[in-house]
Amino acid sequence: xxxxxxxxxxxxxxxxxxxxxxxxxxxxxxxxxxxxxxxxxxxxxxxxxxxxxxxxxxxxxxxxxxxxxxxxxxxxxxxxxxxxxxxxxxxxxxxxxxxxxxxxxxxxxxxxxxxxxxxxxxxxxxxxxxxxxxxxxxxxxxxxxxxxxxxxxxxxxxxxxxxxxxxxxxxxxxxxxxxxxxxxxxxxxxxxxxxxxxxxxxxxxxxxxxxxxxxxxxxxxxxxxxxxxxxxxxxxxxxxxxxxxxxxxxxxxxxxxxxxxxxxxxxxxxxxxxxxxxxxxxxxxxxxxxxxxxxxxxxxxxxxxxxxxxxxxxxxxxxxxxxx
Amino acid sequence: xxxxxxxxxxxxxxxxxxxxxxxxxxxxxxxxxxxxxxxxxxxxxxxxxxxxxxxxxxxxxxxxxxxxxxxxxxxxxxxxxxxxxxxxxxxxxxxxxxxxxxxxxxxxxxxxxxxxxxxxxxxxxxxxxxxxxxxxxxxxxxxxxxxxxxxxxxxxxxxxxxxxxxxxxxxxxxxxxxxxxxxxxxxxxxxxxxxxxxxxxxxxxxxxxxxxxxxxxxxxxxxxxxxxxxxxxxxxxxxxxxxxxxxxxxxxxxxxxxxxxxxxxxxxxxxxxxxxxxxxxxxxxxxxxxxxxxxxxxxxxxxxxxxxxxxxxxxxxxxxxxxx
Numbered sequence: 119x120x121x122x123x124x125x126x127x128x129x130x131x132x133x134x135x136x137x138x139x140x141x142x143x144x145x146x147x148x149x150x151x152x153x154x155x156x157x158x159x160x161x162x163x164x165x166x167x168x169x170x171x172x173x174x175x176x177x178x179x180x181x182x183x184x185x186x187x188x189x190x191x192x193x194x195x196x197x198x199x200x201x202x203x204x205x206x207x208x209x210x211x212x213x214x215x216x217x218x219x220x221x222x223x224x225x226x227x228x229x230x231x232x233x234x235x236x237x238x239x240x241x242x243x244x245x246x247x248x249x250x251x252x253x254x255x256x257x258x259x260x261x262x263x264x265x266x267x268x269x270x271x272x273x274x275x276x277x278x279x280x281x282x283x284x285x286x287x288x289x290x291x292x293x294x295x296x297x298x299x300x301x302x303x304x305x306x307x308x309x310x311x312x313x314x315x316x317x318x319x320x321x322x323x324x325x326x327x328x329x330x331x332x333x334x335x336x337x338x339x340x341x342x343x344x345x346x347x348x349x350x351x352x353x354x355x356x357x358x359x360x361x362x363x364x365x366x367x368x369x370x371x372x373x374x375x376x377x378x379x380x381x382x383x384x385x386x387x388x389x390x391x392x393x394x395x396x397x398x399x400x401x402x403x404x405x406x407x408x409x410x411x412x413x414x415x416x417x418x419x420x421x422x423x424x425x426x427x428x429x430x431x432x433x434x435x436x437x438x439x440x441x442x
Numbered sequence: 443x444x445x446x447x448x449x450x451x452x453x454x455x456x457x458x459x460x461x462x463x464x465x466x467x468x469x470x471x472x473x474x475x476x477x478x479x480x481x482x483x484x485x486x487x488x489x490x491x492x493x494x495x496x497x498x499x500x501x502x503x504x505x506x507x508x509x510x511x512x513x514x515x516x517x518x519x520x521x522x523x524x525x526x527x528x529x530x531x532x533x534x535x536x537x538x539x540x541x542x543x544x545x546x547x548x549x550x551x552x553x554x555x556x557x558x559x560x561x562x563x564x565x566x567x568x569x570x571x572x573x574x575x576x577x578x579x580x581x582x583x584x585x586x587x588x589x590x591x592x593x594x595x596x597x598x599x600x601x602x603x604x605x606x607x608x609x610x611x612x613x614x615x616x617x618x619x620x621x622x623x624x625x626x627x628x629x630x631x632x633x634x635x636x637x638x639x640x641x642x643x644x645x646x647x648x649x650x651x652x653x654x655x656x657x658x659x660x661x662x663x664x665x666x667x668x669x670x671x672x673x674x675x676x677x678x679x680x681x682x683x684x685x686x687x688x689x690x691x692x693x694x695x696x697x698x699x700x701x702x703x704x705x706x707x708x709x710x711x712x713x714x715x716x717x718x719x720x721x722x723x724x725x726x727x728x729x730x731x732x733x734x735x736x737x738x739x740x741x742x743x744x745x746x747x748x749x750x751x752x753x754x755x756x757x758x759x760x761x762x763x764x765x766x
Binding site for chain 2: 143144148149150151152153154155160161162163164165166167169172173194195197198200204206207208210238239240241243244245246247249251253254255256258260263265266267325326327
């Protein structure tokens with residue numbers, strides 16, 4: 119079983135390059151791909167690396183790796199309000215295992231079409247550990263992109279979807295339990311909120327994708343606008359599935375606030391946008407919950423915390439830091 | 443000595459993001475960078491991964507890694523005739539060594555300005571081996587990009603600069619000799635041929651950068667256009683420095699044809715472009731040598747080979763294959 123770099127590309131990746139979007143002039147196979155972005159658009163660009171044992175479990179299937187890592191990368195486009203344009207992938211393999219490659223390539227083939235993100239290039243290397251770097255390129259109508267900064271005091275803080283579900287599913291999987299399917303799918307096949315992000319252009323004053331947990335990522339938003347926030351734990355207890363599967367209400371809230379595995383969007387919008395955001399939630403069939411308000415006074419206060427939980431327990435849970 | 447991911451970024455990479463080009467709307471620090479490509483241009487995109495011990499020597503200085511890997515990535519833009527627009531870098535470190543990081547970051551700071559390629563994003567991870575993925579983005583006036591295909595029979599085959607010098611320098615370094623400075627610089631600080639590539643738009647019918655060696659990369663060009671070639675070894679013996687430093691004329695020719703460390707450009711152009719290409723060589727102070735001609739008949743023939751060298755010895759030297 120010895121596949122060369124070229125055989126791997128031919129067998130598992132060249133077929134993926136055959137599907138291209140309306141803005142690809144030339145797909146993979148030359149020194150560069152050539153793209154023609156929509157007229158009047160600016161580009162959004164982001165690169166993310168994912169390493170086995172750090173960003174996904176050792177021994178994860180090819181499909182799981184493709185689904186979780188590409189969602190993580192694409193989520194950065196969603197957080198800018200960007201439309202997808204193209205992706206390149208750099209895959210470093212320890213060995214060429216046909217089953218794993220088929221699983222990875224099969225899932226990737228579905229994802230790039232579901233998310234309208236043609237694979238325009240990349241490369242395959244051999245290394246001492248399995249890792250992947252995705253570079254996603256998107257486009258937005260000029261000057262409509264949404265940044266992490268730009269929020270004002272007394273605006274609403276929202277989070278999309280069901281934060282915490284993926285983290286709870288992972289916890290159950292790691293402890294040998296089988297999470298219910300509705301919970302598991304959030305971990306196994308997270309969906310970046312591309313449509314939501316695009317609809318929030320002109321509505322949200324600031325936005326970020328939840329990769330380090332709602333609390334840590336909300337803190338990034340508040341920092342950028344030099345704001346504080348007043349949150350209410352009652353507004354975070356809407357997810358009956360999370361409540362039913364977590365060990366306690368306090369555990370459910372901890373998953374909600376600190377798990378970074380869902381790739382939901384956290385955003386801030388003025389009160390004047392409430393009616394439109396509520397309509398958007400119905401249109402997309404996606405919860406958009408107001409969980410608090412920005413305040414001019416610095417600091418983050420959470421009211422109605424369950425007794426078992428203190429703010430300091432939550433606040434010390436910041437994002438994962440690789441070199442500490 | 444324990445630097446967190448955020449401290450490494452703050453200390454060694456955030457300063458690099460402060461220099462941006464005219465087409466950067468927003469540099470690093472948000473979910474994505476935002477770019478505004480020149481009006482009427484298309485984009486060129488390429489990703490390349492470089493791994494310690496595979497693509498650069500174990501223990502290489504930060505500056506050497508930055509210079510050789512970024513040149514390799516940018517060379518793909520040159521080969522399309524593209525102007526540089528932006529780069530993202532994904533760096534995986536085994537440990538955070540301040541001296542290495544300072545050397546890497548210092549060299550990178552010079553390169554991105556020399557090559558007008560702002561660093562707009564990226565990330566730092568910790569892993570079991572040192573590796574780097576660059577994604578370069580460039581732009582070309584619509585429909586002027588040069589591909590690997592498109593050559594016709596009886597056109598001229600050119601190569602830029604001094605192929606073989608970097609490979610010979612590396613060979614000497616690996617065997618403990620100190621190559622003369624003029625030779626060494628081609629290995630230590632290769633220069634991607636961005637200006638040449640741009641000037642060849644409208645002149646070259648096909649182009650590729652030499653990353654696997656002149657012979658292997660020329661074969662890619664010929665394959666794409668279903669052509670053969672008739673070459674003349676005498677036209678490849680112009681480099682007196684290479685001749686003087688190689689063990690023999692046959693060794694010099696082997697370095698010229700098979701070393702892939704220079705990142706020169708190999709291109710094909712009709713005879714009608716000769717005068718303009720000769721003027722271009724003078725203007726850029728860069729040799730542009732005609733080393734043969736394309737032929738309708740398949741196969742690659744090299745005339746006037748030194749006696750010590752057979753074609754089959756050369757032709758079996760194809761590019762490095764990672765998984766064989």
